Amino acid sequence: MKKVxxxxxxxxxxxxxxxxxSLGTDKRKAQAIxxxxxxxxxxxxxxADLYDFGLNEQLVGEALKRVREDVVIATKVGNRWTEGKEGWRWDPSKAYIKEAVKQSLKRLSVEYIDLYQLHGGTLEDNILETIDAFEELKQExxxxxxxxxxxxxxxxxxYVKHASIDSVMxxxxxxxxxxxxxxxxxxxxNNISVVTRGPLAKGLLSENWIDKLSEQGYLDYSxxxxxxxxxxxxxxxxxxxxxxxxxxxxxxAHKGVTSIIAGASSMEQVKENVAAVRAEPLSKSELTFxxxxAKMNKYEAHR
Structure with missing residues (x-):
């Protein structure tokens, strides 16, 4: 598979x-996927450090240990579990990010993280402080x-204006x-890569779409x-x-999209996703169709 x-x-x-x-918590199954x-x-x-209280990072780190220098490991920070782990709160502070990265490094069993991502963000955050934390981690x-x-x-x-980010998921x-x-x-x-998630819209854009329909519809679709x-x-x-x-x-097919992050809970799903990526690109007529x-949705609530 080519690299970008x-x-x-x-x-x-x-x-x-x-x-x-979506790997789950079974070590053997996660390793196989x-x-x-x-x-x-x-x-x-x-x-992400949020997934399964950090166990996901641990499973990923163990599974990739033998090929560490050949892979790109990305994780996320910003959602902080409460003491009783019954929920989490948003914490994009410099102090928390610089402490949380140490725990992620430990769980992943790596000396560095390839791509560290803020797991959310609002305009109420001290964005410059958050950026400073990531810049220091990069320098260090x-x-x-x-x-x-x-x-x-x-x-x-x-973030485009003030930070040297390389990707937005x-x-x-x-x-x-x-x-x-x-x-x-x-x-x-701005030469910032787009990493997309949810390309199948919760399974609606799959062969099993009819089973995924619900009365709630999807976004602004009934x-x-x-x-x-x-x-x-x-x-x-x-x-x-x-x-x-x-x-x-x-x-x-869209400019700026560098990679698609697709979850898989089985080996078969991985292979299906790979086959879809390796397929012929959409023709101009297919893309136009x-x-x-489809509707051209617009951001309204998420600002």
């Missing part, structure tokens, strides 16, 4: 990364690059086109609208592509 530069950093990542949140990803050529693994050699995981355009703009799919007009051009212009759209989309690609393939290629079919 992440922002302006020295990191080279595959266009598909493994989202490790990660091994499958490695065999398929994936070099990019994304976790604890991280190679840093970014944010956010879908808030106003927050993203602040955000939700993006054919059913969630909110980044297209407001965020993707900004990040591409159930009726989704049924009509997905029926037409399925008909279009019946003889040429699986819906999952079309959905993933839709993400990769999809864009004309």
């Amino acid at each position: 530069q992440l922002g302006k950093s020295p990191l080279m990542v595959t266009p598909l990364g493994l989202g490790c949140m 990660i091994e499958t990803a490695l065999e398929e050529g994936i070099n990019y693994f994304d976790t 050699g604890f991280i190679k690059a840093y970014g944010i995981s956010s879908i808030r355009p106003n927050v993203i703009r602040e 955000m939700q993006y799919s054919l059913l969630d086109r909110r980044p297209e007009e407001e965020v993707l051009p900004l990040l591409a212009e 159930e009726t609208e989704l049924r009509a759209l997905l029926t037409e989309l399925k008909a279009k690609f019946t003889e040429t592509r699986h819906l999952q393939e079309a959905a993933i290629q839709y993400n990769l 999809m864009e004309q079919l």
Whole structure:
């Protein structure tokens, strides 16, 4: 699988990364999924200190120990578990970030983290202080690059303006086109990589879409609208592509999208995601069809 530069950093990542949140807590199963990803050529693994109270980082670190220098390990910080671990609170302070990174390094059993990401962010944060923490960690050699995981355009703009971030992770799919007009051009212009998550829109953009429909719909789509759209989309690609393939290629067709982080709870899912990434890119007519079919959503609440 080819590798692409992440922002302006020295990191080279595959266009598909493994989202490790869905690995579960069974060590043997997690190891098997990660091994499958490695065999398929994936070099990019994304976790967070929040997942399973840090156990996810530990499992990822153990599974990747033998190939440490060949992979890109990304984790996140900012959500702080309460003392009783019944919930968490937001803490983007410099003091917390610089302490939390030590715990992540320990759990991952690594001397440095390739990509350290702020796991959220609001305009009420002391953003300059947060940036200072990441810059110091970079200078001290604890991280190679840093970014944010956010879908808030106003927050993203602040980090683009004041920080040397190399990536922004955000939700993006054919059913969630909110980044297209407001965020993707900004990040591409500043050579900041977009790492997308949720390309299958909770399974709606897969062959099993009919089982994923609910009365709640999805974002600003009603159930009726989704049924009509997905029926037409399925008909279009019946003889040429699986819906999952079309959905993933839709993400990769847009300028600035460097990699897709896709979760997998089985080895089969890893292989399906890899096959979708390796498929032929969307033709101009296929892309136009999809864009004309789906709404151009806009960010409203997330600011």
